[in-house]
Amino acid sequence: MSTNHFAVVTHQDGQQITIQLQGDLDLAASGEFRSFMEPLVTDSTNQLTLDLSKLTYIDSTGIGILISIVKVRKAAEAPFFVEHIPSQVQKLFDMTGISKFLTSSQ
Amino acid sequence: MTDSKIQQQVRLTLPAQADYVDLVRLTLYGIASKIGFCYEEIEDMKVAVSEACNNAVLYAYNQDGGMVDIVFDIGSNELGLTIRDEGSSFRAEQETQELLGWHDKSIDEVEAGGLGFYLMQALMDEVEVVSIEGRGTEVRMKKRIQQFSEELR
Numbered sequence: 001m002s003t004n005h006f007a008v009v010t011h012q013d014g015q016q017i018t019i020q021l022q023g024d025l026d027l028a029a030s031g032e033f034r035s036f037m038e039p040l041v042t043d044s045t046n047q048l049t050l051d052l053s054k055l056t057y058i059d060s061t062g063i064g065i066l067i068s069i070v071k072v073r074k075a076a077e078a079p080f081f082v083e084h085i086p087s088q089v090q091k092l093f094d095m096t097g098i099s100k101f102l103t104s105s106q
Numbered sequence: 107m108t109d110s111k112i113q114q115q116v117r118l119t120l121p122a123q124a125d126y127v128d129l130v131r132l133t134l135y136g137i138a139s140k141i142g143f144c145y146e147e148i149e150d151m152k153v154a155v156s157e158a159c160n161n162a163v164l165y166a167y168n169q170d171g172g173m174v175d176i177v178f179d180i181g182s183n184e185l186g187l188t189i190r191d192e193g194s195s196f197r198a199e200q201e202t203q204e205l206l207g208w209h210d211k212s213i214d215e216v217e218a219g220g221l222g223f224y225l226m227q228a229l230m231d232e233v234e235v236v237s238i239e240g241r242g243t244e245v246r247m248k249k250r251i252q253q254f255s256e257e258l259r
Contacts, residue, residue, distance in 0.1 A: 003128045003129075003132060004128075024128060024131075026124070026127060026128065026156060026160075027124040027127060027156075027160045027163060027164070028124035028125050028127060028128065030124075057131070057149075057152065057153075059153055059156050059157060059160065059222075059225075060157055060160070060221035060222045060224075060225055061160060063221060064221065067208075067216055070213060071213060071214075071216075074213055088146065088149040091146075091149075092153065092225070095207060095225065095228050095229075096207045096208055096221055096224070096225065097207035097208030097209035097210075097211070098208060100208075100209075101208075101213055101216070
């Protein structure tokens with residue numbers, strides 16, 4: 001087994017932007033991820049979705065970034081969805097209480 | 107962790123930098139699999155040990171060159187984890203007070219951060235934090251194999 005290097009794959013269809021997160025979203029990946037997301041998050045004209053199907057790990061740093069995104073999008077009344085949450089990630093979302101702030105488009 | 111059931115010990119010393127925390131998770135995976143923990147228990151411990159390491163990386167040292175020690179105490183049906191730094195600036199008492207999740211909070215009340223210790227407590231069977239001013243912080247955690255815990259009842 002090897003380390004699960006963090007990566008993002010972007011799918012854009014008009015104003016609909018889906019970001020697929022891959023690998024481990026940990027402290028080491030958090031700076032890169034935050035910078036990548038910032039222009040997308042602050043553009044309230046798009047419909048932003050995170051696809052977590054290939055996310056292998058998340059910690060409180062990653063969860064902190066997600067809640068920051070939720071707050072910015074809510075303040076701007078801009079759509080933000082989180083989809084395909086793996087079970088071990090869902091467990092952490094439920095444990096921390098972030099689940100109630102996340103919406104799925106499906 | 108003075109437990110007579112502990113049989114073996116593995117020690118890891120790494121630079122207190124974010125890029126090395128994944129090595130702790132890999133090592134943990136190997137050791138926990140050997141003991142017989144299930145997938146979900148290993149995932150829980152991966153998060154808990156990373157949170158402790160993250161704190162050492164983020165708060166322990168004001169300059170580069172700091173190290174973090176991770177000790178794996180391997181029992182026949184449990185794993186002890188000790189994460190130790192020799193930093194000086196850790197806010198353990200302040201940090202450990204935030205032991206609540208976001209369940210009863212509104213989005214405006216929630217702030218990113220402060221979840222690390224909450225997760226350690228929630229994911230492990232035992233968590234203890236000892237922080238001595240000027241001498242560093244030690245986080246001691248333990249998890250038992252669930253199946254074994256149930257057999258004991």
